[in-house]
Amino acid sequence: MSTDPTESPEKAPDAIRDALHRPLHDLRISVLDQCNFRCPYCMPEDEFHANYEFLKRSQRLTYDEILRVARVAARLGVSKMRLTGGEPLLDKNIPQLIEGLAVIPGVDDIALTTNGMLLAPKADQLAAAGLHRVTISLDSLDKDVFRRMSGDRGDLYSVLEGIAAATAAGLTPVKINVVVQRGVNDHTVLDLLEHFRGSGHIVRLIEFMDVGNQNGWRLDQVVPSRQLLEGVQARWPLRRLDQNYPGEVARRYEYLDGEGEIGFISSVTEPFCGDCSRARLSADGVLYTCLFANQGTDLRESLRVAADDEELTDVLSQIWLQRGDRYSELRRPEVAEAHVLRKVEMYRIGG
Numbered sequence: 001m002s003t004d005p006t007e008s009p010e011k012a013p014d015a016i017r018d019a020l021h022r023p024l025h026d027l028r029i030s031v032l033d034q035c036n037f038r039c040p041y042c043m044p045e046d047e048f049h050a051n052y053e054f055l056k057r058s059q060r061l062t063y064d065e066i067l068r069v070a071r072v073a074a075r076l077g078v079s080k081m082r083l084t085g086g087e088p089l090l091d092k093n094i095p096q097l098i099e100g101l102a103v104i105p106g107v108d109d110i111a112l113t114t115n116g117m118l119l120a121p122k123a124d125q126l127a128a129a130g131l132h133r134v135t136i137s138l139d140s141l142d143k144d145v146f147r148r149m150s151g152d153r154g155d156l157y158s159v160l161e162g163i164a165a166a167t168a169a170g171l172t173p174v175k176i177n178v179v180v181q182r183g184v185n186d187h188t189v190l191d192l193l194e195h196f197r198g199s200g201h202i203v204r205l206i207e208f209m210d211v212g213n214q215n216g217w218r219l220d221q222v223v224p225s226r227q228l229l230e231g232v233q234a235r236w237p238l239r240r241l242d243q244n245y246p247g248e249v250a251r252r253y254e255y256l257d258g259e260g261e262i263g264f265i266s267s268v269t270e271p272f273c274g275d276c277s278r279a280r281l282s283a284d285g286v287l288y289t290c291l292f293a294n295q296g297t298d299l300r301e302s303l304r305v306a307a308d309d310e311e312l313t314d315v316l317s318q319i320w321l322q323r324g325d326r327y328s329e330l331r332r333p334e335v336a337e338a339h340v341l342r343k344v345e346m347y348r349i350g351g
């Protein structure tokens, strides 16, 4: 949780710093808010029903607008871009957007987070467009548990095909995100780890987070990473690894028997705000500086009226310079107010 400037990666001297001296390095771009799943922890079906009004195409940023924000963000220090959603692969033209991101000076890492259902037929095209890596969300290898956690929409076989296709296309290392919920899928975690041990894929076990307002979050459904770690260690001894870079979300471990790496994302029990270098752009052009923000800055107006990139750069720098977010550190499970604040929904800004 250090904010020591000497720990910054290569681009840090150029990167703008917020009020807590954190550089801006990552931009997460939500390309659309719709999804083909209804994971209860993210978009519960009773809220996101057939009549739910998602953004219309005309309300979403165009690719040109997204690329403009991305270019300006890169000038301020962003080197990592992640496409997310909703489900980003519902947008059929996404390779075009990736091509646009790939030529932005300073951008050296383009990743995509997906539920994997639509990935297999597109993996080659995505790689050819310039995508470097994918993160695939897969909560269980138990067919029934998986099905339930996708809101009765997911097909496990298709997701596994997606993982195989991404690997063959070189979108590696493939990361597999597992949201662990007590009493829902925690009993299937070791089986999932066993399956992916030795595959080169990096499984990341994520604490169920209190994002948004509609997922019925309860502290007693969070399995603390520490507890998961003990369970994994008891079966396969692990060794802690150094961070790849300051601000990395996952705590990294490797199996002592050489069968690969796993990660723990402990936003609830061991917050990591001190190094947080991420900004998030929603599909309708609102820039958020925290996953748990209750408000962001609408950039659409600036995109339309700002005469040139210089003015847009000023707008973005002001937002980042004033940033002081550290929700997870301030969170007190015993303080109810933290959870009744209206927060942005995860499907709008993509995690």
Ligand code: SAM
Binding pocket: 035, 041, 042, 084, 085, 086, 087, 088, 113, 114, 115, 135, 136, 137, 177, 178, 179, 206, 207, 208, 209, 210, 211, 215, 346, 347, 350, 351
């Ligand atoms: N639809 C894509 C997917 O599922 O990978 C991208 C968007 S999804 C919002 C991004 C990530 O957020 C997924 O890995 C998902 O598991 C995670 N996520 C959503 N709701 C969460 C919650 N309440 N707690 C922890 N992680 C969550």
Ligand code: SF4
Binding pocket: 035, 036, 037, 038, 039, 042, 043, 085, 086, 087, 115, 137, 347
């Ligand atoms: Fe869709 Fe991803 Fe949210 Fe699941 S986690 S509902 S796949 S956006």
Ligand code: SF4
Binding pocket: 267, 271, 272, 273, 274, 276, 277, 289, 290, 291, 292, 325, 326, 327, 328, 329
């Ligand atoms: Fe970053 Fe906000 Fe999460 Fe803290 S709570 S790590 S500031 S996104």
